[in-house]
Amino acid sequence: MSTLAVALKDEIRRLARKEIKAHTGPTAQAVAQFRREIAKLKRQSREYERRISFLEAQERKRIGNPEPNDSAIEGGRFSPRSVKAQRRRTGLSAADYAKLVGVSGLTIYNWENGKSRPRTEQLASLIAVRGLGKRQAQAKLELLKAADTKASHKPRALRRKAG
Missing domain, CATH: 1.10.260.40 (lambda repressor-like DNA-binding domains)
Known part of the structure; x- marks a missing residue:
């Protein structure tokens, strides 16, 4: 009887994991996709900040140092x-x-x-x-x-x- 109970518990556990995986699978995929998108946006943000600081420095040089003849x-x-x-x-x-x-x-x-x-x-x-x-x-x-x-x-x- 104990082997039947163990086998039944194992089967229930296997089916429960299968159902949980079926329900959480799309969510896990969405989370992974969102993480990739967030990382991409962070890279873009750093690039834009770098460009902005470069352009601000150029503008400071242009406006900051008017050359009198x-x-x-x-x-x-x-x-x-x-x-x-x-x-x-x-x-x-x-x-x-x-x-x-x-x-x-x-x-x-x-x-x-x-x-x-x-x-x-x-x-x-x-x-x-x-x-x-x-x-x-x-x-x-x-x-x-x-x-x-x-x-x-x-x-x-x-x-x-x-x-």
Whole structure:
């Protein structure tokens, strides 16, 4: 009798496994397909992020470094009133305008009040910023701020190496 009970239990177990496999098989296949699709989407996402960061870097270079021609630098004049007028025309604070030029906010105030004059390199960047309109100046400032926030979020070890 015990062999009959064992055989019956084995048969029941076999049939139960067969039924469970029949019911869960399509679900398992769907899960495997979804995992493949998720992995594919993750690869695409990484590729798009890489492309976006490359394009952002190119745009930063393009907008960030307007090249004034040499004749403009040589013939470039500086007056405190013109710096103040340019800053007001773009609608920027002294700190924001300073970021565009690549100096400190205090330097902009000193230039506007006639307490100091820009060096040749600073005059070149000042002349380059002169040609920017209000929207262009805002766009360049946003790119500079984005670059600053990215640099500040790097791990300490990477900041030392980059600097």
